[in-house]
Amino acid sequence: MNLHSIRYPQPLVKGDTIGVAAPSSGVGESMHRHLEDSKHHMERLGFNIKESTSLRNNSKCVSAPKETRAAELNAFMLDPGIQAVIPPWGGEFLMDILPLLDWEALKKSPPKWVLGYSDLSTFLFAYTLLTGSASAHGTNYVDLRSNELDPVTARWLDVLQTKADEEITQVSSTHYQSKWNMALPGFNLDTPSSWKQLGATEGKHAPVRFSGRLIGGCMDTITCLIGTPYAPVKDYLHQYCADEGTIWYLESCEMNASDIYRRLWQMRQAGWFVGANGFLFGRPAGYSDTADFTFTDALSSALGDLNVPVLYDVDLGHIPPQMTFVNGALGQVSYEDGGGALHMIYV
Structure with missing residues (x-):
């Protein structure tokens, strides 16, 4: 018999705020235009965007020192004004921030959707295992810069808008x-x-x-x-x-x-x-x-x-x-x- 039930975040709705943090690699200046395109697309869908301070930096494969990256992700995950976190993309060294995250607070706080893949799956994996909260392995923020997404990628929003006890097929x-x-x-x-x-x-x-x-x-x-x-x-x-x-x-x-x-x-x-x-x-x-x-x-x-x-x-x-x-x-x-x-x- 299963001893616990998975915790599902509240579904995304228009007017919600999406936090864009970079807990692994950040986005160098030459790619900032992609962030702008993604932001515009999200705003057209009805969402507000809040960027972390380190998002638009990148040096030696990371957006900032591990302490800064952990603090920014902690803040976004625990901020009741942010309903989802979608990093720009993956990277190499997300594992460095895991010992610095406030896991007890994450277990007690309401779950929220985190979406990404590659190195972001390092956090998604740990988050679900340690807190029993659902997380979403799928496309990243930079890849949502197009107004015309293909039918498979576009389902990311349907998945994050599905409620607990509901069902969805891809x-x-x-x-x-x-x-x-x-x-x-x-x-x-x-x-x-x-x-x-x-x-x-x-x-x-x-x-x-x-x-x-x-x-x-x-x-x-x-x-x-x-x-x-x-x-x-x-x-x-x-x-x-x-x-x-x-x-x-x-x-x-x-x-x-x-x-x-x-x-x-x-x-x-x-x-x-x-x-x-x-x-x-x-x-x-x-x-x-x-x-x-x-x-x-x-x-x-x-x-x-x-x-x-x-x-x-x-x-x-x-x-x-x-x-x-x-x-x-x-x-x-x-x-x-x-x-x-x-x-x-x-x-």
């Missing part, structure tokens, strides 16, 4: 972006998309259905939390997932096939995958094979004997577009013939 993309071009206002979705099932023969993908509580993030960053106080995965599984099990959604950036296998092996040995009912893997970014050892070899070596569905090339992570995954929500995944859907229930 469907897979038809095309993804093969290369980044920040000169464009949105994504250049130039390559046909197709989710794939590990172990399935090409053209013979049987329909797949599985469910569980969603948890995951960027493997490059969340695996640095293994063995620290900021990743009590076993406690989370016992307290929140005992009845339903889990769906792990994972993506990678800058790792080759061997790196991916090593990270998955470590996660499994740490007990993270106990009770897993299935896995979703995003299209790997910055990826290369290792000799004749490939991405699917890594997945098979790490997870093949668990006898649960493993889907890959999912709309998730550093190769847009991506669905918005809510850590803690009850997820139901359906897949058939290269297409997929994610149904989330906020219970």
